Amino acid sequence: MAELRRIWLTIDHDEAAAWAALLTKSGLAVDHQVEVTFGMFEGETLLATASLYGQIIKCVAVDPAAQSENLLAPLLQAAFDQLDDNGSQHAFIYTKPSTQAFFQSLGFKPLAHSDEVVLLERGYPDLDDYLHTLQQAKRPGSAAAIVMNANPFTRGHHYLVSQAAQQYDTVYVFVLSAERALFSAADRLAMVKLGTQEFSNVVVLPTRDYMVSSATFPSYFLKDRADLAVAKQQARIDAELFVQKIAPTLGITARFVSEEPLSPVTAVYNTELAAAFVGHIQLHVLPRKAVAGAPISATTVRQALQNADQSTLEKLLLPSIYRYIKEHSSHAN
């Protein structure tokens, strides 16, 4: 009878080696971007494994010799229990289309698929809940979308919104909900509302887990450390989810993005958006707005904030946003 145990990858080197060997044998990359790892053992032999990274279940492998022994269910149950301990009832998994059925029989529902990868979720609040809240914000007429982190909201973001707002009846601006930025999600949402309030046809919404999130596009948050091949697959799924579920709910036929000369991960994302959108959604790629010859970027703004470089901040930020940051800064000067 196989036994469930936690594997401490950084401490137990023998078990870590067995774990890596099992993943390799199963044709999976040995991905160390994991937080908690579980194994099913027969004595000292590792038969199956699954790991958690945030809400994502990954590195799931069962030894070919031990298949059909129902080793997957206790592993996933352990992962759900771990999430439950952290106050979450929501899990995501990426898998190959060929193994999708196993996870569906364990309560997962498919969200979006590309040719190589399927993204599934289990638990709540789920995509249906999110689409329901979008439905309530829906307005009639033509519609475009912009997805932004707005960390913080710059004159560049404002320019992008203004261009879209001139061409479409409604512009839905989605602000990333992940709490992995200098400014909190609540602050970023407030700044975008403040910075776009002059446009009566702009609707500001959160992305929750379904656009450029820790679930759909985790590489975005790794930036320099991201594996571009992995980022490409995630970006494709993120784009497909937008095409297959989010855009139809709001009647969105176009998306606006800025050219991305600086970050390779974001550049990969824009390329995959273009590929997934063909025949469905028009992608408008606008050149970056520049001030005094330099393209505006939120990264530059954050550096200027750190250096208290007032003249740069005034150039790159709307006065209302600059005021907001000064009023809400915990290290106000």
Add this chain to the structure above:
Amino acid sequence: MQIKHAASAGTLESSDITITLKPADNGVTIALDSSVEKQFGRQIKAQIEAALKALDITAVAVEATDKGALDCTIKARTIAAAYRAADVQDYDWEEINSWIN
């Protein structure tokens, strides 16, 4: 009993069932995934419906992932999920005992 938010009970182990209850505007809908759906699908749904009715729940969306649970397990998981979803912590055992068998 009023479903206030989503909640679930049960595991993925063999012979168990995971029941998730979510708020709904009206009516009871049950989405069932079961390893024995062909043979027992109707019976499983009937057990869930009966337990919900006894708890006076008339508006709920049910998701059930069954791994061959017996009727007593199905009832128990449905009751536990309902109490969690309704934020009720003191189980009325006498009342439950009056209808569970």
